[in-house]
Amino acid sequence: MSHVSQTHQIGRSLPRLESLDKVTGRTEYIHHLRLPHMLHGKILRSTQPHAKIKSIDYSAAAALEGVYRVVTIDDIKTILPHPYYGPAFHDQPVLADGKVRFAGEPVAVVLASDRKIAEQALGLIDVRFEDLPAIYDEVEAAHSTTLVHDELKPAATFPDLQHLKGRRGTNIALDYRLRRGDVESAFKKADYIFEHQFRTQQVMHTPMEPFVSIADVANGYATLHTASQSPSFVRIEIARLLGWPENRVRVKVPFLGGGFGAKLYIKLEALVTALSLLVKRPVKISLTMEEQFFMVTRHPCTFDIKSGVTKDGRIIARECKVWWNGGAYADIGPRVTQKAGFTSAGPYDIENVSIDSYAVYTNRPPAGALRGFGAPQTAWAYESHMDLIAKELHLDPAQFRRKNILREGNLQASGTPMRDADIELAMDRVIDHLEWNKPYDRGTHLKRRGRGLAIGFKGITAPTTSVAIVNLYADGSCALYISTVDMGQGSDTVMAQIAGEILNIDAEKIKVIHPDTDVTPYDMGTLGSRSTFHMGTAVRLAAEDAQRKITELANELGLGPHSNLSLADMLKKKYGMQAGNIIGTGSYIPDYQKPDPSTGQSTKATPFWGVGASGAEVEVDMDTGEFTVLKLVNIADVGVPLNPQLVQAQLSGAGIMQYGFTITENMVFRDGQLTNGSLADYKIPSLLDMPKDYINETTKSYDQQGPFGGKGAGESTTIALSPAIGNAIADAIGVHIHDLPITPEVVFNAIKSARAKVGVS
Amino acid sequence: MSTQRVIHFQLNGEAIQVRVSAHDTLIDVLGDQCGLRGARESCGQGLCGCCTVYVDDKPVSGCLSLAWFVEGTSIRTIEGLAQNDCLDPVQNAFIEAGAFQCGFCTSGFIMMTKKLLEIDPNPSDETIRHYLIGNLCRCSAYPEIINAVHLAAQKLSSAQN
Numbered sequence: 001m002s003h004v005s006q007t008h009q010i011g012r013s014l015p016r017l018e019s020l021d022k023v024t025g026r027t028e029y030i031h032h033l034r035l036p037h038m039l040h041g042k043i044l045r046s047t048q049p050h051a052k053i054k055s056i057d058y059s060a061a062a063a064l065e066g067v068y069r070v071v072t073i074d075d076i077k078t079i080l081p082h083p084y085y086g087p088a089f090h091d092q093p094v095l096a097d098g099k100v101r102f103a104g105e106p107v108a109v110v111l112a113s114d115r116k117i118a119e120q121a122l123g124l125i126d127v128r129f130e131d132l133p134a135i136y137d138e139v140e141a142a143h144s145t146t147l148v149h150d151e152l153k154p155a156a157t158f159p160d161l162q163h164l165k166g167r168r169g170t171n172i173a174l175d176y177r178l179r180r181g182d183v184e185s186a187f188k189k190a191d192y193i194f195e196h197q198f199r200t201q202q203v204m205h206t207p208m209e210p211f212v213s214i215a216d217v218a219n220g221y222a223t224l225h226t227a228s229q230s231p232s233f234v235r236i237e238i239a240r241l242l243g244w245p246e247n248r249v250r251v252k253v254p255f256l257g258g259g260f261g262a263k264l265y266i267k268l269e270a271l272v273t274a275l276s277l278l279v280k281r282p283v284k285i286s287l288t289m290e291e292q293f294f295m296v297t298r299h300p301c302t303f304d305i306k307s308g309v310t311k312d313g314r315i316i317a318r319e320c321k322v323w324w325n326g327g328a329y330a331d332i333g334p335r336v337t338q339k340a341g342f343t344s345a346g347p348y349d350i351e352n353v354s355i356d357s358y359a360v361y362t363n364r365p366p367a368g369a370l371r372g373f374g375a376p377q378t379a380w381a382y383e384s385h386m387d388l389i390a391k392e393l394h395l396d397p398a399q400f401r402r403k404n405i406l407r408e409g410n411l412q413a414s415g416t417p418m419r420d421a422d423i424e425l426a427m428d429r430v431i432d433h434l435e436w437n438k439p440y441d442r443g444t445h446l447k448r449r450g451r452g453l454a455i456g457f458k459g460i461t462a463p464t465t466s467v468a469i470v471n472l473y474a475d476g477s478c479a480l481y482i483s484t485v486d487m488g489q490g491s492d493t494v495m496a497q498i499a500g501e502i503l504n505i506d507a508e509k510i511k512v513i514h515p516d517t518d519v520t521p522y523d524m525g526t527l528g529s530r531s532t533f534h535m536g537t538a539v540r541l542a543a544e545d546a547q548r549k550i551t552e553l554a555n556e557l558g559l560g561p562h563s564n565l566s567l568a569d570m571l572k573k574k575y576g577m578q579a580g581n582i583i584g585t586g587s588y589i590p591d592y593q594k595p596d597p598s599t600g601q602s603t604k605a606t607p608f609w610g611v612g613a614s615g616a617e618v619e620v621d622m623d624t625g626e627f628t629v630l631k632l633v634n635i636a637d638v639g640v641p642l643n644p645q646l647v648q649a650q651l652s653g654a655g656i657m658q659y660g661f662t663i664t665e666n667m668v669f670r671d672g673q674l675t676n677g678s679l680a681d682y683k684i685p686s687l688l689d690m691p692k693d694y695i696n697e698t699t700k701s702y703d704q705q706g707p708f709g710g711k712g713a714g715e716s717t718t719i720a721l722s723p724a725i726g727n728a729i730a731d732a733i734g735v736h737i738h739d740l741p742i743t744p745e746v747v748f749n750a751i752k753s754a755r756a757k758v759g760v761s
Numbered sequence: 762m763s764t765q766r767v768i769h770f771q772l773n774g775e776a777i778q779v780r781v782s783a784h785d786t787l788i789d790v791l792g793d794q795c796g797l798r799g800a801r802e803s804c805g806q807g808l809c810g811c812c813t814v815y816v817d818d819k820p821v822s823g824c825l826s827l828a829w830f831v832e833g834t835s836i837r838t839i840e841g842l843a844q845n846d847c848l849d850p851v852q853n854a855f856i857e858a859g860a861f862q863c864g865f866c867t868s869g870f871i872m873m874t875k876k877l878l879e880i881d882p883n884p885s886d887e888t889i890r891h892y893l894i895g896n897l898c899r900c901s902a903y904p905e906i907i908n909a910v911h912l913a914a915q916k917l918s919s920a921q922n
Binding site: 288645654678679686 | 857
């Protein structure tokens with residue numbers, strides 16, 4: 001048997017395997033699923049940001065014709081004594097438990113066969129609250145005596161959080177530290193010290209398919225049909241909640257109508273499971289677009305950054321203090337705090353670094369993972385800071401970065417050496433596209449032009465495991481069993497390409513079996529750009545294992561090494577009929593060294609590096625602050641693009657998403673109440689918003705550890721995009737914006753204050 | 762809960778009758794009663810275009826159209842585009858251009874693109890951007906969607922020549 005591929009699957013721009021279903025409206029989403037005898041649940045939400053619940057009177061709702069039942073936490077507690085869940089902390093009750101911690105928190109559920117009736121009944125429920133003082137700002141909350149939770153409750157699944165157990169009197173869910181060198185002495189030696197504060201706003205994933213989950217719990221078995229990015233985690237967490245073994249919980253996930261980090265870990269699944277357990281019927285909850293704003297968001301962030309720089313432009317010390325506004329429940333915020341924490345000094349070779357990163361509870365909707373796991377918030381700060389320093393020192397921003405950039409083999413602040421991270425190459429390509437070194441037309445005094453660039457990187461969540469099964473049927477056809485969720489990124493297609501490359505099968509002939517925890521093996525989750533690298537490697541190993549077994553079968557049958565007998569014929573020969581399987585398995589967990597808890601030092605903090613560089617050219621109307629992004633460039637190091645067309649789509653799509661987070665998207669709160677929670681008022685990018693000159697490319701790179709040189713691509717262009725635009729605006733108007741989003745109003749006010757400062761009207 | 766009536770309409774060329782309540786939207790009826798999955802409610806405000814279907818050949822937001830009023834009309838959905846297993850050129854163009862990721866918004870984009878090309882067989886980028894303003898794609902396959910519209914225009918014009 002030859003291991004050399006006759007047909008190369010890697011590097012093909014193969015259209016998505018499910019393309020036909022997607023253009024004919026037949027794609028399977030949970031959105032449409034209905035089970036026999038199913039009830040719909042509609043959620044009554046808190047009107048108060050922080051309050052005790054004095055009473056819930058639902059008699060009128062329960063009496064409405066067609067209402068099956070109204071459920072509160074008291075009902076849930078009759079069947080689940082401790083109905084609290086969460087990936088990092090078991091802090092979130094399935095329904096408010098005597099207290100609400102944000103306006104929008106689920107308080108009660110109406111169940112009915114007709115969801116319109118359930119919705120109507122919500123209006124008949126009377127909840128009496130006793131308001132408590134509330135806290136919304138992450139920096140204030142870090143020191144406040146107003147407490148969101150009485151006690152910290154870390155989940156047992158994270159051993160490194162156990163020291164937080166039982167901690168009281170604080171809103172800080174996690175304090176992450178990194179120490180390298182001696183920052184204090186280095187600041188004394190520096191010729192210049194620069195200090196700035198930057199802030200980012202709360203934004204939401206806005207998947208077009210809103211959250212939806214169905215649970216069917218009966219006779220000691222629970223089946224969940226859910227739009228989830230992490231079916232394996234859902235199974236583990238639901239099994240824990242129910243106190244059942246994992247094999248009694250089945251989680252099925254077809255395609256997702258977008259995820260972006262929203263549908264991770266555990267969301268509606270806990271509630272629908274509790275409801276179904278209670279009423280012994282299948283229960284479905286589908287959120288509306290408006291309700292999505294109350295499920296999970298991206299952390300607002302305040303970042304104090306201080307750098308010590310020498311006369312010749314070397315950064316010798318950097319101190320970072322980062323506060324992450326996690327909202328009322330921790331979700332995966334503590335992990336965001338750590339993972340974005342360790343790269344928050346930026347992709348620079350700095351000898352002395354000190355980082356403190358805090359996950360903070362507030363009375364806002366919870367925050368979790370959103371395409372970048374905190375990296376975009378930190379890059380907004382460190383890359384704006386870089387340009388401010390360069391300006392003060394009269395250095396070219398690109399040259400200043402180049403003087404300090406992390407290169408192959410340099411130790412990153414965590415002590416992990418940089419490997420296969422073409423940061424400088426990516427920056428060079430941005431410089432080329434912007435024609436950075438040529439004379440630049442700065443426009444007129446009414447319409448001023450500017451350009452800016454930024455670079456960024458991210459570590460990848462570690463250590464995490466992926467397991468894959470390759471099944472070759474008796475006729476030689478192939479199926480791949482994986483729990484990676486295809487939410488639009490194209491994982492089905494890429495995983496089939498990897499298996500096909502090894503097995504010499506065209507990827508489009510491979511069937512990818514969608515996550516079903518009764519069938520497909522464990523995967524930590526489809527998140528943080530990890531699938532291509534982790535699951536891709538597991539699939540490669542599984543395919544190689546199958547290939548080995550085919551060779552063994554050939555030997556067993558006494559076939560020579562040059563036999564051209566097909567697998568189907570070999571199996572027929574062995575079993576005397578069309579029968580049997582060849583099953584290959586693969587399991588992958590990358591090397592990892594746990595960081596030292598007091599210094600954050602580790603020789604292996606990440607399995608690979610996500611790398612992005614961005615550049616922007618803007619034109620600003622100096623009278624109104626209105627601006628146009630004339631050109632937007634994103635360059636990413638994704639290793640080898642295993643499917644170039646899909647990679648291109650990831651880079652471009654992630655870029656436009658981050659573009660929305662940069663210029664329009666902003667969850668606006670007044671007294672803890674969200675004021676713009678619908679697509680009418682919360683504006684995500686449309687075709688008209690897309691910059692006309694929009695370039696996305698990859699560097700020519702290779703990741704030594706990744707499958708066929710590939711690595712993750714879904715987040716790289718989110719990292720440096722916002723500061724590239726911010727720096728371009730600053731280049732045009734002469735003043736830096738410190739807080740996202742950059743709206744025309746913000747730019748107008750910046751121009752006005754700059755003019756006031758220099759006495760120009 | 763409320764008044765009901767039986768309504769009759771053509772759905773992708775087939776005569777249909779269903780019992781609807783006064784508050785039922787067209788998208789409720791297509792999904793819950795007709796078993797179609799292509800048009801989907803997302804924003805519920807007529808802003809995202811995921812629920813786009815044709816009523817008497819005019820594209821509408823199914824989430825804002827009351828089913829009550831489609832009595833006697835002819836409705837066409839994404840499921841009715843392919844003829845005898847042969848995809849519409851717009852559907853083929855979307856595949857070739859890779860003009861979707863998660864696919865949740867795709868039906869709406871295809872329905873609107875088809876309508877655009879009926880009105881303007883060779884639209885400029887600017888026209889495409891404006892015509893498709895009512896369709897949102899959070900995966901942001903926008904550059905690929907523009908390519909798909911051009912590609913579909915080519916396919917349609919070469920089919921006619």
